[in-house]
Amino acid sequence: MQHNAQEPHASLPGVVFAAGESPLFALDDSVRILQRKPIGHYRVPTYLRGKVGTVVQIITPIGIDNEEEGFGRDAGVKLHYYRIAIPMSELWPEYSGSPRDGLRVEVYETWLERI
Amino acid sequence: MTETRALVERLPNDIGGVKSAPIQQVEHELLPWEKRCHALADVLDFHKIINTEEKRRGVEALGAEMVNALSYYERWIVAFANILFQRRVLTPTEVARKMDEVAARSDDISQAAKA
Amino acid sequence: MHESNEHGHPHAEISHTERPGYYEIMETAVRELLVEKQLIGAGEIRRQIEVLDSRTPALGAKIVARAWLDPDFKARLLKNGRAGCEELGISFYDDTGLIVLENTEKVHNLIVCTLCSCYPRPVLGLPPDWYKLKPYRSRAVSEPRAVLAEFGTIIPDDVEIRVSDSTSMVRYLVLPRRPEGTEGFTEEQLAALVTRDAMIGVIPANSPAAENAP
Numbered sequence: 001m002q003h004n005a006q007e008p009h010a011s012l013p014g015v016v017f018a019a020g021e022s023p024l025f026a027l028d029d030s031v032r033i034l035q036r037k038p039i040g041h042y043r044v045p046t047y048l049r050g051k052v053g054t055v056v057q058i059i060t061p062i063g064i065d066n067e068e069e070g071f072g073r074d075a076g077v078k079l080h081y082y083r084i085a086i087p088m089s090e091l092w093p094e095y096s097g098s099p100r101d102g103l104r105v106e107v108y109e110t111w112l113e114r115i
Numbered sequence: 116m117t118e119t120r121a122l123v124e125r126l127p128n129d130i131g132g133v134k135s136a137p138i139q140q141v142e143h144e145l146l147p148w149e150k151r152c153h154a155l156a157d158v159l160d161f162h163k164i165i166n167t168e169e170k171r172r173g174v175e176a177l178g179a180e181m182v183n184a185l186s187y188y189e190r191w192i193v194a195f196a197n198i199l200f201q202r203r204v205l206t207p208t209e210v211a212r213k214m215d216e217v218a219a220r221s222d223d224i225s226q227a228a229k230a
Numbered sequence: 231m232h233e234s235n236e237h238g239h240p241h242a243e244i245s246h247t248e249r250p251g252y253y254e255i256m257e258t259a260v261r262e263l264l265v266e267k268q269l270i271g272a273g274e275i276r277r278q279i280e281v282l283d284s285r286t287p288a289l290g291a292k293i294v295a296r297a298w299l300d301p302d303f304k305a306r307l308l309k310n311g312r313a314g315c316e317e318l319g320i321s322f323y324d325d326t327g328l329i330v331l332e333n334t335e336k337v338h339n340l341i342v343c344t345l346c347s348c349y350p351r352p353v354l355g356l357p358p359d360w361y362k363l364k365p366y367r368s369r370a371v372s373e374p375r376a377v378l379a380e381f382g383t384i385i386p387d388d389v390e391i392r393v394s395d396s397t398s399m400v401r402y403l404v405l406p407r408r409p410e411g412t413e414g415f416t417e418e419q420l421a422a423l424v425t426r427d428a429m430i431g432v433i434p435a436n437s438p439a440a441e442n443a444p
Contacts, residue, residue, distance in 0.1 A: 130344060131368060133368040135369050136365045138363075140358070140381075142359045142360065157282075160324070164269060217250075
C-alpha cells in the first residue's frame, strides 16, 4: 500500500480507472463541507459542518467511507479523502488570533461540494 | 424539533470547539492490563474482527454518561465486549462465566500468596 | 500520577496483591475467550506488546534529526512521511499514512484529534493522557494560541498557526525548527533536543543552552 502526499497520477490514454480512483476534486478547489447530520457514526466533526475551505492535498490511497467502516464493513466502494484548509475566522467568528491562522483536516469525498 | 435531538445528532466524542478547562499536563505509565487492552485492539484490527473505526463507533455507542465516567481503556474493553456480542463472536453468558472464573483464579492466587 | 478520566479525578491505586479490578477481569476474560476460540493467538498479543514497547519518541527524534541534517531526506519525508520513516527502518504496523508538517519562520504546526486520540503511534509510541483528554481536544482547534501559551509557547502574530485535526487514515508529525547554535552537531546530539511535545507541536525543540543547563 502506498501512502502518498502528492497528486494522484492522470490516466494514460486508453487506461480506464476503476470507480473512485479518479478524485472528484482538484487542488485549490473551493469546497463547502456539507451541513449533514448523520446518526450512529461519523468522522466529520460538527464544528466543520457548512464551512468553506480549499483543497490543499488529495490523500491516497482511497478508502472506505468510515461511516460504513464503523459498522464493520471492511470492503466496498473506496473514495478519496481531501486535506482541506479552512481559516480559523471561518470556523470561529470571534477568533482572536492572527487572521492567517487556519485548520487542516481530511474530509471524505461524499462530504464536499464545489463552490 | 425537540430538545433531545441534539443528543442523537452529536456523538459524545465530538467535542472540537466546546468550552473546556485549562490543560493539565497529566500522563501515566500504562498499567499492564491497559497495555494488553491496547495490543488486543491492534490484533482485533489486524484480523478485522473489530476494525479501528468500529472500535471508535463502539466507544461512542456507550453514550455520554459512560464516555465521561470511564477511563480510556475501560471504555475500550466494554466496547469490545458489546461489539463481539453484536457480531455473535461471544455471548454475554460466556463472558460473565469467564469473568467469574478469572476473579476466582486471582482470589486463589492472592490466598496462596498470603498463606 | 495515576490514570485520570475525563473529569480528571484519579482512580484508586491498584496494589499488585489485591484482586484485579473489574475492567482488568473483563479484559482477561475477553482475551482468553478469543484465544480459546482460536480467533487470535496468545502469542499475537505478546508480540504486539513488544511492538508497542519498541515505539517511543526516540524514533520520531531520529527522523527529525536526520531531516535537519539531510535536505534530500527531508524533501522525501515531506513528500511522503510514511515512506521516509520506512526508509529509516521504522515500519507502520497499521494502515495509517503520515504527513510530516514542517515548522518554519512563518508557520507553526500543531496536531490534535478532536474526535478521539489519533496519533502517530508507529513513530512516537502511545500518546500522553492530556492529548486524549477533553481540554486539549476541544480547545486546540478553536483557541490554539491560548493552548500553546499554557504549554509556555508564545507564537508571534505574524507567524501562521496551522492546526491539523486528525480524523481518518492520516497521522501527523511536526518537524520542529532546528534550534540556533547547533551547527556541527551530530545526528545523536540533535535528536537529544527533540522531545515528544515538540513533535506534537506544543513546544519548540530544546535549545542546546537549555539542554546543558543544570
